[in-house]
Structures are given as C-alpha cells and as structure tokens.
Amino acid sequence: GDSVTQMEGPVTLSEEAFLTINCTYTATGYPSLFWYVQYPGEGLQLLLKATKADDKGSNKGFEATYRKETTSFHLEKGSVQVSDSAVYFCALSGVAGGFKTIFGAGTRLFVKA
Amino acid sequence: KAGVTQTPRYLIKTRGQQVTLSCSPISGHRSVSWYQQTPGQGLQFLFEYFSETQRNKGNFPGRFSGRQFSNSRSEMNVSTLELGDSALYLCASSFGQGTTNEKLFFGSGTQLSVL
Numbered sequence: 669g670d671s672v673t674q675m676e677g678p679v680t681l682s683e684e685a686f687l688t689i690n691c692t693y694t695a696t697g698y699p700s701l702f703w704y705v706q707y708p709g710e711g712l713q714l715l716l717k718a719t720k721a722d723d724k725g726s727n728k729g730f731e732a733t734y735r736k737e738t739t740s741f742h743l744e745k746g747s748v749q750v751s752d753s754a755v756y757f758c759a760l761s762g763v764a765g766g767f768k769t770i771f772g773a774g775t776r777l778f779v780k781a
Numbered sequence: 782k783a784g785v786t787q788t789p790r791y792l793i794k795t796r797g798q799q800v801t802l803s804c805s806p807i808s809g810h811r812s813v814s815w816y817q818q819t820p821g822q823g824l825q826f827l828f829e830y831f832s833e834t835q836r837n838k839g840n841f842p843g844r845f846s847g848r849q850f851s852n853s854r855s856e857m858n859v860s861t862l863e864l865g866d867s868a869l870y871l872c873a874s875s876f877g878q879g880t881t882n883e884k885l886f887f888g889s890g891t892q893l894s895v896l
Contacts, residue, residue, distance in 0.1 A: 702884065704885075704887075709889070710889055711887030711888050711889045711890055712824075712885070712887040713887065714884045714885070717884065757823070761883070767829050767831070767837045767877070768826050768829055768837045768839075769826070769873075769885055770826065771816070771823055771824035772823060773821075773823030774824070
C-alpha cells in the first residue's frame with residue numbers, strides 16, 4: 669500500500685549546521701508531497717509542499733524537491749536555528765482511495781546553541 | 782479566523798471505559814480527519830468525514846468510531862478502552878474538495894491516558 673518512510677531520529681545538530689531529513693515514499697499514481705512541522709505542545713502545521721515531479725517547495729529557509737525517479741522528498745536547510753527544534757513529518761496525499769493524507773513516523777530535531 | 786479547536790485537551794480514563802473527543806473545524810471547512818499519534822507509530826489515520834459522510838477509514842478496530850454534524854463539527858468515540866489506546870488524538874480540517882494539494886489544518890490534540 670501507499671506509505672512514507674522517514675529517517676529515524678532524533679537528529680541533533682549545532683546551530684548554523686546543515687540539515688537533511690530523508691523521506692521516501694511508495695504510492696500509486698502521482699501524489700502531492702508535504703512536510704509538516706510539530707512544535708512542542710502544538711498540532712502539526714504545513715511547512716512546504718510540492719505537487720508534481722521536479723517541483724521545489726520552500727518556506728522559512730527549508731527546501732524539498734519532488735524526485736519522482738527516486739521517489740524521494742528530502743528536507744534541507746542550510747543553517748538551522750535553535751527555534752527549528754521540532755518534529756518533522758513527511759506526508760503524501762492524492763493517491764488511490766483518496767481523501768486521506770498519509771504521514772511518515774516523524775523525525776525529531778534538536779538544535780543546540 | 783479561529784483555528785481548529787479540540788476538546789478536552791487532556792483526558793484520563795480507565796480500561797473498559799468509553800470516551801468521546803470533540804473537534805470544531807475552521808469556519809468554511811467541511812472535511813474533518815482524525816489521527817492517532819504515538820511515539821512509536823507516528824500519525825495513524827483513523828477516518829475522514831465530509832458533509833456528515835465518512836469517506837475514508839483507516840485500519841482501526843470497530844471500537845473507534847466517529848461522526849460529523851451538519852455544522853461540520855466532529856466527534857470521535859472510543860469504546861472499551863485499552864491501555865494501548867493511550868495517545869495524542871489529532872483532528873485536522875480542510876475544505877475537502879479532493880484536490881491533491883489541499884493542506885490540512887491541525888488542532889492541538891487531545892492527550893488521552895488510559896490507566
């Protein structure tokens with residue numbers, strides 16, 4: 669079935685380090701891909717999205733490119749800040765059996781000052 | 782514009798009891814989805830409602846049920862609670878038009894603890 673696989677966390681980085689969180693997916697058809705972020709004590713909020721192959725989503729310095737050939741949507745940021753500490757979820761929607769968004773297990777990021 | 786509101790914020794129940802969680806979507810949103818979040822499993826899809834009709838359902842036992850009212854508010858019920866039902870239950874709303882790039886707006890969740 670359709671699924672999303674993320675790298676396991678936690679990921680611990682120093683401030684200003686480069687961030688990559690890997691995400692791969694399995695899906696029938698042509699899904700849309702998303703990254704959501706969850707700050708402590710809050711629900712998830714959309715960080716960025718891409719709706720077709722080779723699209724690049726970006727927001728708040730984060731970027732991810734929809735790679736159909738490798739079925740991947742890796743999240744990157746050039747210089748992380750302490751305030752980026754959160755749990756990041758990769759997700760897909762628009763697949764067969766629609767009207768649902770499928771999430772990965774989440775990757776917790778800790779950024780040290 | 783008010784966000785997605787979930788009540789209560791915290792719940793403590795004992796095994797065998799039942800529980801009802803409530804979700805009020807953003808005004809104008811007609812779709813409500815429910816997810817169970819646990820540390821080991823991430824977010825697991827429970828079900829989605831649109832205009833009072835369940836359009837999709839995840840792989841959860843029949844003890845988990847839901848409904849949606851004409852004002853788009855939704856409730857989720859869990860009967861005969863088990864210890865493994867302890868989790869954060871998240872509700873998300875959207876316009877529900879079925880476009881593939883439609884984003885979800887989440888509430889802060891209800892933290893359920895089963896003792």
